[in-house]
Amino acid sequence: MTASLSDGRSTRDRLRAVLGQACAEVGLDATGAELVRFVNNAVFRLARHPVVVRIATTPALRHRADTVVNAAQLLADYGVPAVELMPDVDQPLHIGDHLATFWQEVPDTGDEPTAVELADLLRQMHEIPVEDASLPEWNPIDDLRRRIRDAAEWDLDDVEFLLRRCDDLEARLAEVRYELPRGVVHGDAHLGNLITTPGGTVLCDFDTTCVGPREWDLVPIAVGQLRFHHTVNKHRILADAYGFDVTQWDGFPVLREVRELKLTAAVLPVARSNPNIRSELRRRLRSVRVGDTFTRWVPYR
Template sequence: MSAEPTQGLSAVGDGHFTSDKLAEALVDVCATVGLDPTGAELLRVTNNAVYRLARHPVVVRIVASRGLRHRVAKVVQVARWFAEHDVPAVRLLGGVEQPVRVGQHLATLWETVPDGGVRPRGRDLARLLRRVHALPAPPYPLATWQPLDDVRRRIDEAEGLDDRYLEFLLRRCAEVEGRVQDLDFVLPPSLIHGDAHLGNLIASPAGPVLCDFDSSCIGPPEWDLTPLAVGVVRFGTPAGRYRELARTYGLDVTRWSGFPVLREVRELKLITSVLPIMVSNPGVRPELLRRLEDSRRGDTSARWVRYT
């Protein structure tokens, strides 16, 4: 999943993954594993098209970005590692070899999280992150943190963006990457979620569970504390939610000297998350351009609204 949810249908990367093709892919995926797609609900489309089946307690997640298909095998591995260690997280559907490949599409299938439970809070995210960060290293190679890799891939897939903006983004990526390499992190590297915000927690009767492991890797735990902090500044997320996260986790990343660099990385992700669907989902364009202009001007206090 991307840095923030985007609703609506989309085409990705020169229109190759259109809404119609993704819907056809859902039918094909379901046929492959013996499920009925009738009445399926499209929950969201960004880097993945996420459908909830009406006739089975199953969520189908179809990769909708050519540049990010390489992450699917990792998602399956991390989900199994979390299950093995009883981390509260979404679970892969059993009895199915995953990921499922149908033509040019890759998909993963998940057990639906039962409805109910209270809205997740900052302290819930902190407790889950502490569990993730305390896990032993998985017994298989897991990529190390390369936070600008997906940003560059999205720039490569950009639909209809002026060259001056593309050049700005590539230049900013190079500048920020240099600053990232100079960081001296406080905490030892560990398995990290990689996109740890409250939108990637799902309420359940048994308590919140983590979802979306696309960005999981071995990296600095400080990165997992950054999204909520940036959300306070850019989206007006109540500051108390971040304070609760910091207090429960035991570290306020905003007081660390390296936080401004992590904020730059996070904001690049927030800006570029919709680049591959800008033409096919034109409603995102005004907000995207506003974010780009704020970034070009160095305006660090402008409020953004979530892509819709």
């Protein structure tokens, strides 16, 4: 069954209704809210309050809302620069089948964050004692399976292929030996998850924050350098600033495959309702299927 453009519009209308109800429950006005991102979460910037609202759109990943709240509280406790939850609101807020979280909006200077800033923030995060973290253990394959199984009306052959790839990578991950200590890891550490404010750069997006191998937080920039067209070698800058080059470690090829599978399958649950991402999803699927490690990808929009 082929999805129409109206699927995307109707989904956005439903999300705005959820936003309106969520805001009403905490005493906020959703009038004029701007949808600033719509992939696995719908992210709205309120027009009448300095607040950003994130609504989980993927049923299989709604369990992440508790992780996001716990991660934000942990970073605040340890003084790691990060976006902060709206105070005095019990979070996450349940609105029917949806979960919403409310965040204090931070002033964005518009300056592009740097790999040096990312390295500094990761070092601070990685030094948090793991025994103080009420966070899940790193399990990227479980996360991937949830997304893939939640694919809405996508080609069944693609879905079955991706699930087989998960099985293969899970077995190979079990053999990886890590060089760095376990730590509190962001889970999706790339420059798009930083915001530059007048007071400094802060972390955001804690959906996959967990306790696991610190190497995982160095993989996104390395894979981004290989897969996306970066004129500046951000991986080299990050490796030098952090003090570890993940690409020279013998476990990198396996973690690269996991990251690339995540970059491909992440949007499957919303591919039907977000027509803007379908052509890029198909490009990535072709690359993964044939083992093509050279084709350049473009970011999902």
